[in-house]
Amino acid sequence: MNDIEPLLEQIRFDAAGLVPAIAQQHDSGEVLMMAWMNRDAIAATLTEGRACYWSRSRKALWRKGESSGHVQHLKDFRIDCDGDTILLLVDQIGLACHTGRRSCFFRAVADGGLEEIAPVEKSPEAIYGDGA
Amino acid sequence: MNDIEPLLEQIRFDAAGLVPAIAQQHDSGEVLMMAWMNRDAIAATLTEGRACYWSRSRKALWRKGESSGHVQHLKDFRIDCDGDTILLLVDQIGLACHTGRRSCFFRAVADGGLEEIAPVEKSPEAIYGDGA
Secondary structure, X not given: OOOOHHXXXXXXXXXXXXXXXXXXXXXXXXXXXXEEXXXXXXXXXXXXXXXXXXXXXXXXXXXXXXXXXXXXEEEEEEEOOOOOOEEEEXXXXXXXXXXXXXOOOOEEEEOOEEEEOOOOOOOHHHHHOOOO | OOOOHHHHOOOOOOOOOOEEEEEEEOOOOOEEEEEEEOHHHHHHHHHHXXXXXXXXXXXXXXXXXXXXXXXXXXXXXXXXXXXXXXXXXXEEOOOXXXXXXXXXXXXXXXXXXXXXXXXXXXXXXXXXOOOO
């Protein structure tokens, strides 16, 4: 990876030093999840060729798939017109969602409520072990 | 539209009362843009069947396409596992991006820099008039 400073200068981080990143399956177009990146997560993503985020809950770099094996191999890294959102085209190994579904967007509005539109493919216990 | 309070209770708004919303073309899967919604924008979107956002720069409800005609007709309204991101499946009339491109994500990392991967289809002046 070349020097990424020129790229980082194009990105508008928020007051917390973060920028939202959408992960999309590169071939099917399915939107898998949205998470947050800081400068280190962007650098790690581009250097390692896999999606890395900033975990706001754990306050730590989060190499997606590190404990589950559900890695997102990077296919393309895009930014939007005003540089405040990232779109990652990835090849998702396994499942993106910690609930054991392919995508995190498995709830849809129906009749004013929400209905689940995708099944659990693997239980969180099976993904993360009993410590999940 | 039925009472949307039960839906709103499932959504985790940030400290500013906002939640990020991804707009995706419902048939092609193309990710068009990301913007922000507050409670009023969600209510307007569901009531009117078209994407409405909260404009952080103008501090006002933003009915997408109001001045450009580039409306996003709502096809499906989804939320993610932890309720802090919305995914709108829409039918985008015309162009999503104020630069005159179909999608806001028209810049991709290449050789450590950024390259434009989509053309301007219509100039901003032609979309918004000289006052753009």
